Amino acid sequence: MSGVNDFAFKMGTVNGTGSASANGLLMQAIFRMGIPVTGKNLFPSNIQGLPTWYEIRVSKDGYRARPSALDLVVALNPATYAKDVASVRPGGYLLYDSSWPLDPDLVREGITILGVPFGRMCVESFDGDRDRTLLRNIAYAGALAALLKIDTAIVETMLSEKFGKKPKLLDANHKAFALGFDYAAAHYDCPLPFHLEPMDKTGDCILIDGNAAAALGAVYAGATVGAWYPITPATALMEQFSAFCAKYRVDKATGLHKYAILQAEDELAAAGIVIGAGWAGARAFTNTSGPGISLMQEFIGLAYYTDIPAVFIDVQRCGPATGMPTRTQQADLLSLAYASHGDTKHLILFPADPRECFEMTVQAFDLAERFQTPVFVASDLDIGMNDWMVKRFDWDDSYRPDRGKVLDADALKKIERFSRYLDVDGDGIAARTLPGVGGKGAYFVRGSGHDKHGLYTEDAEAYQELVDRLRRKFEGAADHVPKPLISHQAGAEVALVTIGGCEAAVLEAADLLRAEGIHTDYMRIRGFPFNADVRTFLGRHEHTFVIEQNRDAQLRSLLQIELGVTRDTMIPILDYAGLPLTAGKVVSAVKAHLAEVPA
Amino acid sequence: MTSIAKPPVKHPTARTNGLGLTLRDYEGAMSTLCAGCGHDSVTAALVQAAWELELEPHRAAKMSGIGCSSKTTAYFMKQSHGFNSVHGRMPSVTTGAAAANKGLTYIGISGDGDSLSIGLGQLSHAIRRNVNMLYVIENNGVYGLTKGQFSASADVGSTSKKGEANEQAPIDPVLLALTLGGTFVARSFSGDKRQLVPILKAAIAHKGLALVDVISPCVSFNDHDGSTKSYAYTREHEIEAVQADFIPLKREITLPETGEEVRTVELHDGGRVRLRSTAADYDPTNRESAYAHVRACQARNEIATGLLFVDENGRDMHDHLKTVPTPLVDIPFEQLCPGKAALDALMPRYR
Ligand SMILES: Cc1ncc(C[n+]2csc(CCOP(=O)(O)OP(=O)(O)O)c2C)c(N)n1
Numbered sequence A: 001m002s003g004v005n006d007f008a009f010k011m012g013t014v015n016g017t018g019s020a021s022a023n024g025l026l027m028q029a030i031f032r033m034g035i036p037v038t039g040k041n042l043f044p045s046n047i048q049g050l051p052t053w054y055e056i057r058v059s060k061d062g063y064r065a066r067p068s069a070l071d072l073v074v075a076l077n078p079a080t081y082a083k084d085v086a087s088v089r090p091g092g093y094l095l096y097d098s099s100w101p102l103d104p105d106l107v108r109e110g111i112t113i114l115g116v117p118f119g120r121m122c123v124e125s126f127d128g129d130r131d132r133t134l135l136r137n138i139a140y141a142g143a144l145a146a147l148l149k150i151d152t153a154i155v156e157t158m159l160s161e162k163f164g165k166k167p168k169l170l171d172a173n174h175k176a177f178a179l180g181f182d183y184a185a186a187h188y189d190c191p192l193p194f195h196l197e198p199m200d201k202t203g204d205c206i207l208i209d210g211n212a213a214a215a216l217g218a219v220y221a222g223a224t225v226g227a228w229y230p231i232t233p234a235t236a237l238m239e240q241f242s243a244f245c246a247k248y249r250v251d252k253a254t255g256l257h258k259y260a261i262l263q264a265e266d267e268l269a270a271a272g273i274v275i276g277a278g279w280a281g282a283r284a285f286t287n288t289s290g291p292g293i294s295l296m297q298e299f300i301g302l303a304y305y306t307d308i309p310a311v312f313i314d315v316q317r318c319g320p321a322t323g324m325p326t327r328t329q330q331a332d333l334l335s336l337a338y339a340s341h342g343d344t345k346h347l348i349l350f351p352a353d354p355r356e357c358f359e360m361t362v363q364a365f366d367l368a369e370r371f372q373t374p375v376f377v378a379s380d381l382d383i384g385m386n387d388w389m390v391k392r393f394d395w396d397d398s399y400r401p402d403r404g405k406v407l408d409a410d411a412l413k414k415i416e417r418f419s420r421y422l423d424v425d426g427d428g429i430a431a432r433t434l435p436g437v438g439g440k441g442a443y444f445v446r447g448s449g450h451d452k453h454g455l456y457t458e459d460a461e462a463y464q465e466l467v468d469r470l471r472r473k474f475e476g477a478a479d480h481v482p483k484p485l486i487s488h489q490a491g492a493e494v495a496l497v498t499i500g501g502c503e504a505a506v507l508e509a510a511d512l513l514r515a516e517g518i519h520t521d522y523m524r525i526r527g528f529p530f531n532a533d534v535r536t537f538l539g540r541h542e543h544t545f546v547i548e549q550n551r552d553a554q555l556r557s558l559l560q561i562e563l564g565v566t567r568d569t570m571i572p573i574l575d576y577a578g579l580p581l582t583a584g585k586v587v588s589a590v591k592a593h594l595a596e597v598p599a
Numbered sequence B: 001m002t003s004i005a006k007p008p009v010k011h012p013t014a015r016t017n018g019l020g021l022t023l024r025d026y027e028g029a030m031s032t033l034c035a036g037c038g039h040d041s042v043t044a045a046l047v048q049a050a051w052e053l054e055l056e057p058h059r060a061a062k063m064s065g066i067g068c069s070s071k072t073t074a075y076f077m078k079q080s081h082g083f084n085s086v087h088g089r090m091p092s093v094t095t096g097a098a099a100a101n102k103g104l105t106y107i108g109i110s111g112d113g114d115s116l117s118i119g120l121g122q123l124s125h126a127i128r129r130n131v132n133m134l135y136v137i138e139n140n141g142v143y144g145l146t147k148g149q150f151s152a153s154a155d156v157g158s159t160s161k162k163g164e165a166n167e168q169a170p171i172d173p174v175l176l177a178l179t180l181g182g183t184f185v186a187r188s189f190s191g192d193k194r195q196l197v198p199i200l201k202a203a204i205a206h207k208g209l210a211l212v213d214v215i216s217p218c219v220s221f222n223d224h225d226g227s228t229k230s231y232a233y234t235r236e237h238e239i240e241a242v243q244a245d246f247i248p249l250k251r252e253i254t255l256p257e258t259g260e261e262v263r264t265v266e267l268h269d270g271g272r273v274r275l276r277s278t279a280a281d282y283d284p285t286n287r288e289s290a291y292a293h294v295r296a297c298q299a300r301n302e303i304a305t306g307l308l309f310v311d312e313n314g315r316d317m318h319d320h321l322k323t324v325p326t327p328l329v330d331i332p333f334e335q336l337c338p339g340k341a342a343l344d345a346l347m348p349r350y351r
């Protein structure tokens, strides 16, 4: 599994030393060579000084999961030498800074150790500690370019694009890149056995992270009010929304904004703002992560019980509590599905990559308004903050927002009496009016007991009628949330069921299993409530592996609760250490189980 | 306890305002509060103020949190949309609604529990953002709806109905608003319609957040001898800073002959508030002296009422957000969505 255009490498550096831009440069250069590539940033919850890693996987076959093995490790952080050396696959390579004598930690039988004196070269060539540190990263990018045969013309173009307006910086970067490149070329057999050859497999693709993609989705959906409170890993989403709005929504003549972005005092307020704006008729959303979702619970229940549209984009991270803010998980599934007290159920969309973040964010606004209810987009840190190679985004100009049932002044004239929660069509969705419409359209939103006319009541039947309507509405949404993605293999005996960003690893695992004679059917769930296809698929398989990133098998629980599927037919494969899932993990878990209980 | 609609009888001789609406048109559902509750007097003052201001009912939105006080929104202007949200969070809901639709008049009603305990953060930030709204606190020093616990505005030494004395210093919403840069700060008394109505009118006309703290006694739990928010106590200890009279431009200004010093404050929409100071040197446009006045009254065990501070040049939330004049909800989708061509042009940035 390691050869031309099929290998993985990783850089171990120190947070805050500027390695991110060198790593990004490498990843993008490979992408521009037409070769499918994935980058995973494994960073600490810290601004400066702690260990950080960046893994780049090159896959001619287009696999996008985190690599199961590393062919080359660049060890630049003495604090993690031992760990980094241990992570090289047998027969692989280690690249280190040979400005100083070889650290005993770096010695290991069965791997090839390459030294380049990055530190010394940069001290000799550049002034100032900061420059020397920053440029050392570009120097290792240069050495990797020689070792892996990265197209230097592409790198030069990229450096010019980045520093074109700052000739001094451009020169320094060029120089640092050449230092590394020339040293490696002069001292080692370049390229290494695994290296890059140009392809044409990225032409219709882009590299983008899920937060930027969701932000763009919100702009395209016509969202005008964004309210939020900063939290990793969701922060960049609203920052990107702000940047896109500045680009597309500023009135040229006056400089005034066709949007309102409010940095709230906390998540409680962010949720309140979204609900107020949704009630007033704007498409409004908030972006947050687990701790924020916890704080928003009361308001989520209010919006559910009073039929108010609101979009919540949850970029999940490791919990409980502050947990590991810069690590990924899918552990908010249950708390989203039944968020808030009382009998509640909510619509959720589960994107698997940034392209789906874009599309599903648009859908979330349509669903929120159609069903007049909170809708969650359950992204996660891996999708949200890592750059993914996805098909370029498309837009159909004939799209018009689904505003759902809204009665304007004209429509109100035609009816005798407006009753806010009257289910005329039998689908559980009552028509609403927006504040300002006047006349008989005025009504009173209350989180306390109300009847179908919107009037206060504690009447037992009226309450039950209302919550039954809400359940009907929820059930009706099953036909409107995205269907699962399903694929079959001939002779499949077991099925793999998964959700969100696990897809990359699970699809790869399916191929690996097939190569070993284990055929699998596949289903990725994309929406809650589960639609009929989910039930049919589960019914058709004696055994399914449910693969997800949390400790307690939350997806499996949801399937059990909502569909009544029995426990033992669903075998959990759980990965919850906080790192993106690898195919290797899925393969070994499936095989281990099959060895125990032949399917 | 249900919503009780009032019988829609109109007296043929009832006076109408410029919109052809009578006072009754500004009423809401029948109150379910205790007979004699101060909050109902505030409702009556709001009805009067809205009628006199000729507020179009459908262009107003009534916002509240949770508490007896927060029920007030149900009892006036039945033709307006209303929102009875969750405890202490009326400010954020109003902020969102105002962000979405700046074309409406927002009337927020809250209680001292709602605003000064659970909702203190949201109140503070609504003041800081200067959300364009009237923010009434119906202040009774207790939690009415949960039956008589002390609220954060209960004075030291004030006793509960059971006789237990409050030990903790109160939070004074007026001092809070002055400190946080509030652009309109007033206090009145539910039983003093003569003072309260013009203050409410000026507050509604104010651009930005107008905080009106109304001492509004709770007859069930806080109208007894040990209370400092009882009718009797308030009547005895009230000190009127300035007597306010709101005069919109459309009406001729008639002022009773009093011979006292009169100050006029220009309002943003062209209306003005005429102020009659009890103290000749009281300046309602000076934040520091307003603060000093309230503190001085407090030190003397007195309650400063009246329009205490106003700044008509304050920038409101939409000024800060730099939004277009059109309410965001009225902007057509075509102007919001950049379209396919823009997306195609953007894609190369991600290569
Ligand atoms: C989250 C939450 N906690 C507690 C309550 C219970 N609760 C309802 S009203 C209220 C106090 C209201 O007091 P105040 O705002 O002073 O209004 P009043 O009833 O005195 O007019 C409380 C604590 C609630 N509704 N929600």
Ligand code: SF4
Pocket: B032, B033, B034, B036, B037, B038, B039, B068, B069, B140, B144, B145, B217, B218, B219, B220, B221
């Ligand atoms: S309990 Fe107090 S505040 Fe509540 S309605 Fe009765 S008198 Fe008013």
